[in-house]
Amino acid sequence: MAPKPLNIGMIGYGFMGRAHTNGYKRVNDFFDLPYRPVLKAVCARDEAKAKAFAEQWGYESIETDWKKLLARKDIDAVDICTPNNLHKEISIAAAQAGKMILCEKPLAMNTAEGEEMCAAVEKAGVANIVWYNYRRIPAVTYAKQIIDSGKLGRIFHYRANFLQDWTINADLPQGGAALWRLDAAAAGSGVTGDLLAHCIDTALWLNGSISDVTAMTETFIKERKHQLTGKSEKVTIDDACAFLCHFANGSLGLFESTRYARGHKALYTFEVNGENGSLKWDLHDLHRLQWFDYRVEGPLRGWASIHVTDGDHPYMGKWWVPGLAIGYEHSFVHQVKDFLEGLGSGKPAGPTFRDALETQKVCDAVLDSAKSGSWKKV
Template sequence: MAKELRVGLVGYGFMGRTHTNAYKRVNDFFPELSYRPVLQAVCGRTEDKAQAFADQWQYKSCETDWKKLIERDDIDAIDICTPNDQHAEVAIAAAEAGKMVLCEKPLARTTEESMPMVEAVEKAGVPNTVWYNYRRVPAVTLAKQIIDSGKLGKIFHYRANFLQDWTINSDLPQGGAALWRLDAKAAGSGVTGDLLAHCIDTALWLNGSIKDVSAVTETFVKERMHNLTGKVEKVGIDDACLFHCHFENGSLGLFESTRYARGHKA
């Protein structure tokens, strides 16, 4: 019989819903798994919204303070689905409490911010992951098997793109609970950390380490109204990123990601 994995979810936005749906369905698709997720508790700053989310998705309880969630003895894993600027503090505290750490990508806003997170999970010896889920897409898994078997032969070129259009409207404001991905202080980066990160991680898995990079980024809409203050402010994140690179295996890489590709929706 599968062992229970009692999940405490921090953040109930888009990714919180996505993760929750996966927890509820994973054993139906993979009945051989040795663990069964249990929706133990969800945490959000607004109590009535957190409770509504808990009721909708059948979480057993809700909290408004993530520190209390981590302190609970009936939680095995902390799933971090917060804005990027909150990842480090939650992850480090969870690791120090002996919890499994499951963190949305990107791990942090900067390398300097991420290193204490790595040190915390290594010191605690807790299971941990960053949610680069595209590695587990069946087609990508098959590609990995074909490449590793040598059937594809020597790799000369690697190309990847992730195209979206959700910020193409210049009237879209930045900041706030729903639009933090457009706020540099909360997100750290734009399309590079949000979309292109998936392409990069998948490339590292399929084709190995990257040796050097030459990149260009662009912010097409230079100013947007802030959703909380109502003031027009400079946009600090990248709307698009292109880069070419050399892999350690000698192959060339070409990557592109943008939020300005009209008609492309996740």
């Protein structure tokens, strides 16, 4: 049966606007689904940029005011790719307009905003999801399956970090279109909301809830020129953040992120150590999962590098043939796939706004702890 159209209204046209759009366009070429996304409209304040984006990607129309987009009857679902400080307002309005919502991470500027947003989507009963896309890297999804199978036994340790190096240059300005992530007014926080939020989402998904944290943050470059004012201004985001924590299952956690780790472009890694096995993954070699299986006979034990490209690995049966890797962008294709299947089956794909709120709470506890210098309960 032919899939039903699902009309998408995209708000934003940056890096994430491209990544999500690519997901919508490609998903039906590879997966059999109940819905087919239609690129109905893209919305941006700058009309020329909206037009250019629409033309490049094939959106049927543009809007320059997101409220008008929400008012359109031909939009089924809204995708929010704006800076973080607009997530709340748009989400709540979209929910009230009865639109499904696919919101870029982090959910909100803080937990309080997130609570309001959850209330709004749940009251409206609209489908909602947050783009913590790394859950859908096949190797990560497979890690989840291995853990859920019980193969690791009791978990002792979870560690994750997200290391980048793109803001080391002191001449890099802050704020404005391309660099709003360096401006706390637009982003809420620095690496905590941008990078650690990914690590935390995966951790909660793989290893359950976090009880308490002790954290430190640092801003290495204290002042940068602001792109909007043209003046040197105080940098208000965290350049780096690390925290220790306890998980509810008794395991210990260690998290770190920074944009000052020279040599690492986007090195998101995690490792889980259990009684009977361990798992490691990193984004720079995203198609591999490292697996140590204690059940193997003694002298043959070793870390196995699983090349997650076989037909029996998550999502991979629909792509190419064994040995041929897919990439970063496919995590978005998979998120669209799961979202559409969730619509069809009535079992919504996560992380929902409610799921993503848990990550927000950990982020808030981390920032609180860093400020106060003491352990904080989540």
